[in-house]
Amino acid sequence: MKRKQMRRAVWGNMIALLLLSCNPNELPPPSQGDIVFSVAGxxxxxxxxxxxGLEGYFMYTEGAIDSSGLWQATGRLGALGCQxxxxxxxxxxFQSAGEAQLDSLLLPGLVPVLSPGxxxxxxxxxxVLSASSGHFSGIAAAAHSWELADSVFAIGQTAVIPDLQMPVEVTLTTTMADNCTSTTTKQVSPLSGNALPCTVGFQIDSGGLDSVIIATVLPGQDWVQTFRWQGVVEGEVFTTFLPFQAPLxxxxxxxxxDGCIAQQCQTIIPGQPGGAASGCFNDFSIEVQPSEVATHFxxxxxxxxxxxxxxxxxxFSSEWxxxxxxxxxxxxxxxxxxxxxFGQATRRVAINLRLQLFSASGAAGPEAQLAGEVAIGLP
Known part of the structure; x- marks a missing residue:
């Protein structure tokens, strides 16, 4: 009888030990790891x-969804507790935009390698365009207006074309305080730099006769290839014999x-000595300022x-x-x-790879050729 009781006690203790060893909440010591996970190359x-499971290595797994909503399934094969x-x-x-995309990444086949873009x-x-102007009588400019492109206008002594991608024609019109106007048109391109002066002027002599007007180009017009008076091509002197009774x-x-066109207009009043009621001119400088703009894709x-x-x-990372x-x-x-x-599902993944690794600065680092099996945690 006593022998039977002893047998029952021994069997009871063994059953208790078996039940404890099968406790699903108890994990094996991490230092033992799992030998099924290894990478060689x-x-x-x-x-x-x-x-x-060898030399203190352990397979860590974790899944997460980052702040931008991307799914991150990670696995790390490293030494346990090493600092x-x-x-x-x-x-x-493994990174994806959602669960379905993550599942597709884990299908047999080639997987895209993440990059910094x-x-x-x-x-x-x-x-940057800057206007200059003058008046034969010293009268100040009242206004500058710019036509920078089709239906693009600006007011003021300076104007800016923020993104000059191709040559454009720019026209500056200056109005003086006595309403004398002058106009200059130039072609502005990324290679303009500081353009040559582009201003034209002339003086008028009526010779005391209302019916004879002689207009002569002022000195310093060497840049001009063609003079055009009243829209008609002429030389440096313009003469008209047309009598007039009203200001002309x-x-x-x-x-x-080079595509520069300068214009000046003067008003002739009959009977006034010298004939010139007003005379004005304008010009503008061009300063092209290059700058670099980085766009990240x-x-x-x-x-x-x-x-x-x-x-x-x-x-080092293949992603850098x-x-x-x-x-x-x-x-x-x-x-x-x-x-x-963490209570997360994991995947056992067999891999084969050949990747270039980079430092955090983007400099090329070592090349890795590896194969084996790893585990990753799912979010």
């Missing part, structure tokens, strides 16, 4: 062989081969990234630069695995 030609002087470690991150540097040309406007245009939302930390603590030709990341297979410590 080369990094910059040096052998690399990491296995969870400094750690051996090499590898980290894998592309930054394009464009040179923007800004043209005479206009002169100077045109050069983000990379794809869906893909994978590999991060490698060497024995010196230097961190654009992958050169011949690189790839391949998923061989993916299947459900155990729930991780």
């Amino acid at each position: 080369e990094v910059e030609g040096a052998p690399l062989n990491l296995s969870a 400094s002087g750690c051996p090499p470690e590898l980290s894998f991150r 592309e930054t394009v540097i464009d040179t923007i040309f800004q043209a 406007d005479i206009c002169l245009e100077g045109i050069n081969l 983000p990379g794809a939302l869906n893909g994978v990234a590999l991060m490698y930390t060497d024995v010196d603590g230097n961190v 630069g654009a992958q050169p030709p011949g690189t790839f990341f391949e998923v061989i297979s993916a299947s459900p695995y155990e729930v991780n410590a």
